[in-house]
Amino acid sequence: MNILVIGEEQHYAAFLQKGGLSGHRVQQVSTAERIGTLEDYGLVIDLDFDEHTDRARIYAKYPQVPVLAAIVRTSLADVMNNYAFEQGFNLVGCNWLPGFVAMPVTEVSVMEEEQKPLLADIMKELGWEYEIVEDRVGLVTPRVVCMIINEAYMAAEEGTASREDINVAMRLGTNYPKGPFEWCGEIGVTRVYKVLDAVYKATGNERYKISALLAQEAGIDMKIVRKN
Known part of the structure; x- marks a missing residue:
């Protein structure tokens, strides 16, 4: 799977401790604005989406590409309401805060039931355990x-x-x-x-x-x- 990871070097280094990326083609960039298109990726992991929620405009253009986004200081509902996801909502909220990013169980939130099977497939392929929690500011x-x-x-x-x-x-x-x-x-x-x-x-x-x-x-x- 082609995976794009967006985040600063220190945050990315901590994220790598989580494992699960071996066998996948991974590209890391510090900012999404350096990416011309997401068409070649099967997954985007945005470690600092909370700091750059306007990236939702980019992700809304590629509904076929799932995005595991750091969403703690806002909620999926707020993101969906503030940006036009007319062709499908592809964001999954994740606790990617430093200090949590490499934890053995990833805390996630979803907006729609239809997201759960795809999320399960992604987590199985990466070998990650996860727990779905309510979509609310701060998660749990x-x-x-x-x-x-x-x-x-x-x-x-x-x-x-x-x-x-x-x-x-x-x-x-x-x-x-x-x-x-x-x-x-x-x-x-x-x-x-x-x-x-x-x-x-x-x-x-x-x-x-x-x-x-x-x-x-x-x-x-x-x-x-x-x-x-």
Whole structure:
């Protein structure tokens, strides 16, 4: 199968740890704008679609080419509503965030039941395990992990415990593989901020209201955000 993977080098290198691409012809590019046509590909894997949702215009022109797209900060429904997929919807939402991209089970969402058989075929050919979750902003694992990271920042902000103590407590107390600040380091604090911001705007739930310390480290001026 001819596979096009779109993503920056560091993100792509982490993605390669997932395996499953041996035996396939893979091309990696940093931006979709460098691709003239998708006709020669049997699959597109877009690792940073969340940052470039306007790529949907490109994908809508090739409904026959399935796209496993990083869709965490928006939803498939929003993408479909904002862009014209007149000949068929070919996007599958995936949790391709750094820190999750190589996990043994890929979290995915679909918009239409008709997508499920094709998705099953693709995952079988790649040898990947996957779990279909509800199409909603944040999916499941990203919103839970980012919420835990946010709460850890609040605890650090209040002086409840040091970052290392919080990491150790999470690993030993809940048997999580990483502490919240370790997760944040892998995902990237700016990405964590953007996920929390998207989920908070979508739900209005106060549990996703962003810690001032987290926002500060993400380079966000909360005074300006609140003003706007």
